[in-house]
Amino acid sequence: MPLPPSRSMVLSPISFRLPIPMDPYVAGGTTRHSGRPDWVLLHKSARISGHRNSTISGCHTMEGHPIEVSFWLVDPPGVSYFSVHCPGLNKDFHDEPYIICAEAALVLFSVAFVPVPGRRSIQHFVYRAGPGAPALELIPDPDKIRRGDRFGLLPCGDSEHYALVFLNRKFAYNKPCRFDLHIFSSATQAWSSKVPSSCLSEDDQALLLNHGTCKSVMVGDGSLGWVDLFSGILLLCDVFGECPVVRYITLPASRTRQTDERGLPYFASEYCCNVSCRDDGAIKFVEIEFDDPDRRNRGNQGWRAIIWDRTVTSDGWSQRFRVDAANISVDPSYSDLLPELWNGKTGEPELKRLIFYTPTLSKHDDDLLYMMSKVNKEDDKAWVITVDMKREAVEAIAPYSTKGRQLTSWHCPCTFPKYIDPTTSGEVMLSLLSLRYLLVNYMCSLHYGQY
Structure with a gap:
């Protein structure tokens, strides 16, 4: 039977307004749901918010304005978020800050400001979770490097x-x-x-x-x-x-770019795959093979999840798993959380009834696959489902709000939470930044005649 739901705090998925913390509960699963997770599925787009927690760190933009970042972490398959705050500049964001990549204790993200004279419109920052207290650093951006x-x-x-x-x-x-x-x-x-x-x-x-x-x-x-x-x-x-x-x-031959009758490249409609790497340097590749890829966004069809791996020096890819959705067992209790899984004719819950999007491989367990899914493509609510490929069974399900979000590249698997030292976390930084935030707001209020 599944474990009781987890109750961890994350931010609302709606940006450009002060978010209200909410409870995403994770149904089932054998992973722990207490304390700080060892790795997370981090949403790539930030929330513009002054909310803070002990992961906080700050620095200054190229123009000397304060900027701070906090991370709101839950165990997978729950989706974690990060928030960015620039006191006095929050209306100057051209778009949401965005994760570019993350490795070990490090997270690189970009911030796009509305272009104005004398200000660099795109700036890059690296968050370092450890060793020591979390730190945020502005990356100098030499002109010889083109944007990319x-x-x-x-x-x-x-x-x-x-x-x-x-x-x-x-x-x-x-x-x-x-x-x-x-x-x-x-x-x-x-x-x-x-x-x-x-x-x-x-x-x-x-x-x-x-x-x-x-x-x-x-x-x-x-x-x-x-x-x-x-x-x-x-x-x-x-x-x-x-x-x-x-x-x-x-990539494996099934992913090779195709050409049409004119010899021009095109993107195969069955596109649904991902790449990750283990700590030992082995490369992992997962693809979802649909019975009818042209109607993949309608659901109610069969599919197979295939995981490959290889090293840099090996001659090719080796197939590690090939699991048919029809053989993946779903505990009946999951239908209480997601009734659309239930097939009235067979009297059993079935994964194939859902629409599936970008798959993700676990950073710690080669047997686990994470898949974003929806009941209807128009829904604002989605579900992240953990599949144990070795046992051919659903391990956990977590809800996720997709309002205003694309699902083709929605997340970044990160291991930085395990590098955060609770004895040197951002509690002191949090207090100092809170004081600075009050002072900045006070000075802005004096400038605009509110006091």
Whole structure:
């Protein structure tokens, strides 16, 4: 039987207003639901809010304005959130702050302000959960780096320092692709540049022309991969070495980009997959194979979840799991939480009755798969479902509000909570920032004649 529901506090999913904490309860599951989780499914978009907790840390923007961040954490399959607050500037956000990547104790996010003269419109910040008290740092943004999504994070061993990596591609007609590597060191607080060598075949070069990065992953201790879920992984090996090397790893054949009758690439309609990496450097890939991919958004059809893995040096992918939805057992008690699972004809709950979106693999357990689902695609409410692939059983279900949110890239699996030291958490920082917040509000009120 499932465990009792968890009652943990997270923010309302509606941004640009002061959120009211609410209870998302997690039905079932064998994972613990007390204290701080070891890893989380972090929603990529921030909430603009002055709410704070002990994860808080702050610094200043490029123009010297205070900025602070807090994280609101629950065990998966519950969805965690983060909030950003800039006293006096909260109406100046052009869009919600957004997670770019997260590795170990580190989280990189960008903040987009409304463009005004004298202010950098997009600024990048790194939150470090440990060692020591949480810290937030503004990343200097040299002009030679073009805006893009090819950022990655690499921790420097067990120290508090890290490297922020940006890989720039240069294309020239009828010439191989060239790369420039830019590295920011938290130890030196400076950027440096390298020119990596290339181990790309002609086929790799062709794939790279249409490579669109959707996420970055740390592969082992010193390598980074930029993932295109339609084709492969652009891999940068030995970042800290004298001569880093660029390689390309194609995804399993079922994910190869297709071409139409005119020879133009197109995106296969059965797109529903994801990539992650284990701490030992093994790369994991999950895909959902639907009976009728053209009507995937309607639900009520069969599907299979397939998990592959490989290393950087292996010849190809090995299939670890292949589980049919029809064989995944669902405890009848889940139908109390989600009645639409129930099939009146068979007298049993069935997963195939739901619509499924982007899958996610656990950061700690290779057997667990997390899937976002809906009853109807128009619903504002969704459900994150944990499937134990080894046991072929649903382990837990958690509700999630999708109002105003896209489900193609909704989350970022993060392990930073386990690095937060409760003895050096942000309680003191929280008190200082609260005092500063009151002073800033008071000064603003004097300026606008409210006192």
